[in-house]
Amino acid sequence: MSKQKILVARAVFPETIARLQQHFEVEHNQADAAWSKHDLIARLQGKAGAFTTGTERIDAEVLAACPELKVCANMAVGFNNFDLPAMTARKVLGTNTPDVLTETTADFGFALLMATARRIAESEHYLRAGKWTKWSYDMFAGSDVHGSTLGILGMGRIGQGIARRGAHGFGMDVIYHNRSRLAPDLEAACKARYVSKEELLKTADHLVLVLPYSAESHHAIGAKEIAQMKPTATLVNIARGGIVDDAALAQALRDKKIAAAGLDVFEGEPKVHPDLLTVPNVVLTPHIASATVPTRQAMADLAADNLIGFLVNGKPLTPLNPEVLK
Numbered sequence: 001m002s003k004q005k006i007l008v009a010r011a012v013f014p015e016t017i018a019r020l021q022q023h024f025e026v027e028h029n030q031a032d033a034a035w036s037k038h039d040l041i042a043r044l045q046g047k048a049g050a051f052t053t054g055t056e057r058i059d060a061e062v063l064a065a066c067p068e069l070k071v072c073a074n075m076a077v078g079f080n081n082f083d084l085p086a087m088t089a090r091k092v093l094g095t096n097t098p099d100v101l102t103e104t105t106a107d108f109g110f111a112l113l114m115a116t117a118r119r120i121a122e123s124e125h126y127l128r129a130g131k132w133t134k135w136s137y138d139m140f141a142g143s144d145v146h147g148s149t150l151g152i153l154g155m156g157r158i159g160q161g162i163a164r165r166g167a168h169g170f171g172m173d174v175i176y177h178n179r180s181r182l183a184p185d186l187e188a189a190c191k192a193r194y195v196s197k198e199e200l201l202k203t204a205d206h207l208v209l210v211l212p213y214s215a216e217s218h219h220a221i222g223a224k225e226i227a228q229m230k231p232t233a234t235l236v237n238i239a240r241g242g243i244v245d246d247a248a249l250a251q252a253l254r255d256k257k258i259a260a261a262g263l264d265v266f267e268g269e270p271k272v273h274p275d276l277l278t279v280p281n282v283v284l285t286p287h288i289a290s291a292t293v294p295t296r297q298a299m300a301d302l303a304a305d306n307l308i309g310f311l312v313n314g315k316p317l318t319p320l321n322p323e324v325l326k
């Protein structure tokens with residue numbers, strides 16, 4: 001029997017391609033060329049599966065043009081690049097990569113919080129620019145992390161990981177807001193207290209955003225929300241671009257409405273709002289929260305396992321719309 005055909009839409013580990021080739025006829029993009037939607041549709045012709053990352057949009061137009069497509073395996077826990085209802089309507093399975101990146105991403109969230117609160121990037125740029133000629137009492141004085149109040153918006157697995165680090169490692173008072181309240185045992189494990197969004201904004205010394213992107217969470221943090229935060233507060237976004245109104249944030253940082261921000265994700269990335277590039281009190285990183293070698297390998301393995309699991313054995317590991325399996 002001839003092998004089913006799949007498309008790997010972005011460059012990945014060569015071992016991942018080799019493994020997929022044991023099961024499928026694989027068209028890949030190891031040159032990591034930028035494909036338009038038109039290119040993606042053309043390359044998906046005749047493919048039963050797609051290995052995608054957060055950058056390929058699978059929407060109704062793509063699905064209508066690719067009737068043989070049965071599964072899209074995202075190498076990401078977030079899946080806002082999928083129109084899941086449209087996929088379900090066409091009986092196309094979506095899968096993601098939960099759990100394998102939780103701790104690595106929580107580490108990064110905490111690192112970005114620390115860098116932001118303690119002005120690490122700003123002071124490093126100052127030193128490299130040769131501006132450090134003498135010590136002074138208030139040079140790059142930031143805000144404390146230990147013993148402060150950590151606010152978390154979006155309390156899924158990664159949010160809980162950040163809460164545990166804050167509560168157990170840094171003695172922080174942890175408050176959170178989420179669509180639904182955590183079960184008491186989970187709240188106890190990360191010593192976190194559920195509060196309203198308003199109280200979260202007003203009380204947090206450091207606010208970390210870890211909620212999924214959706215139409216409801218679009219601009220969840222804009223000028224109005226920032227105005228409710230403490231002027232000494234820091235804001236960290238490791239969730240998705242679009243959750244923060246980047247133009248409003250840049251203005252607020254310039255006006256010192258809050259002390260500082262750390263951003264790993266941006267509206268319209270890889271473009272970054274030009275005003276964010278010129279304000280000093282913001283740490284900017286290029287969507288690398290899950291980027292450690294073992295975690296990226298684990299994500300690639302899980303995405304490949306989902307393709308093999310579904311197309312070869314009928315059993316995907318982490319389906320997003322299991323109703324299509326019925």
Ligand code: 8YV
Nearest residue numbers: 053054055075076077078290
């Ligand atoms: C991915 C992420 O690396 O998992 C996610 O949702 O944001 C990152 O870990 C990125 O989306 C590329 O797929």
